[in-house]
Amino acid sequence: MWILGISALLGNTFVLVFRLRSTPTTRVAKIQAMIITNLAVSDLLMGIYMVLHAVMDILIGESYFWEGRAEEWRASTTCQIAGFISVLSSETFVFLLVLLSLDRFICVVFPFSNWRLGVVSTRVTIGVIWLASVLLSVGGVLLNNLNPDAYGLSDVCVGLPFIRKSTDIREEDDTWTSNQYGIPYSTTIAGSTVSTWKYSIVLFLGINLCGFVVIFLSYIAIFIKARFVRAELGQTSQSAKEIKMALRMLLIVGSFSVGCQSSSLVS
Numbered sequence: 001m002w003i004l005g006i007s008a009l010l011g012n013t014f015v016l017v018f019r020l021r022s023t024p025t026t027r028v029a030k031i032q033a034m035i036i037t038n039l040a041v042s043d044l045l046m047g048i049y050m051v052l053h054a055v056m057d058i059l060i061g062e063s064y065f066w067e068g069r070a071e072e073w074r075a076s077t078t079c080q081i082a083g084f085i086s087v088l089s090s091e092t093f094v095f096l097l098v099l100l101s102l103d104r105f106i107c108v109v110f111p112f113s114n115w116r117l118g119v120v121s122t123r124v125t126i127g128v129i130w131l132a133s134v135l136l137s138v139g140g141v142l143l144n145n146l147n148p149d150a151y152g153l154s155d156v157c158v159g160l161p162f163i164r165k166s167t168d169i170r171e172e173d174d175t176w177t178s179n180q181y182g183i184p185y186s187t188t189i190a191g192s193t194v195s196t197w198k199y200s201i202v203l204f205l206g207i208n209l210c211g212f213v214v215i216f217l218s219y220i221a222i223f224i225k226a227r228f229v230r231a232e233l234g235q236t237s238q239s240a241k242e243i244k245m246a247l248r249m250l251l252i253v254g255s256f257s258v259g260c261q262s263s264s265l266v267s
Contacts, residue, residue: 004047006051008043011043019037030119030122031118031122032100035099035122038126038129039093039097042088052082083137083157083158088134094207099125101219104222109225140158172187173185173186
């Protein structure tokens with residue numbers, strides 16, 4: 001956690017300094033610079049989240065297990081802040097990558113279209129993205145405070161899709177243990193389980209999956225468009241370049257899916 005957190009802080013700080021010191025001149029360069037700068041800010045927030053957990057791990061230490069401080073930690077203000085930062089970072093990351101992919105898709109596939117992002121429209125869209133991410137982050141925190149029994153946070157302060165709650169709980173006599181030790185003993189049995197964090201299912205498995213599909217289809221369309229353009233220009237011996245382009249797009253889409261998984265699971 002320390003390595004990942006500090007690496008995210010240092011790497012994204014470098015990106016921010018580099019971007020803020022550069023002065024893009026063209027419209028496309030300005031748009032790309034704005035999106036990448038905000039991507040660096042969202043990743044920087046994830047670094048803060050990781051370092052915060054690493055610090056709290058040192059402060060709480062083994063008492064988390066031996067003294068049963070799990071509930072105390074989950075209900076703490078620090079944990080609520082960490083959860084807010086995590087969701088804010090991950091969802092902003094997703095939305096910005098979708099915006100970046102759509103901008104590239106329009107520029108390559110429809111180069112003469114009037115429906116293009118401008119500098120002002122990009123700023124407005126990025127502002128809307130941050131606002132939507134803040135609202136989604138606040139929503140998770142509010143749900144946890146309004147109904148902690150149903151929306152109790154996990155140990156990493158984010159309600160994850162696989163967290164389930166036991167229902168139809170009943171006690172039954174454990175005859176084997178009673179006969180073995182000669183004392184009456186009962187055990188607790190759950191009839192079924194239900195998902196306790198439906199909000200995160202919509203968030204991580206719904207919104208993020210839709211974002212992945214949009215990015216995947218956008219880069220597939222870009223690849224197909226590039227092949228058609230090369231064919232029209234008579235460039236038939238471009239197999240090596242096409243393989244290189246395909247691998248580059250596979251890396252982009254793959255890094256997005258890994259990023260989403262790490263945002264929703266590691267965070």
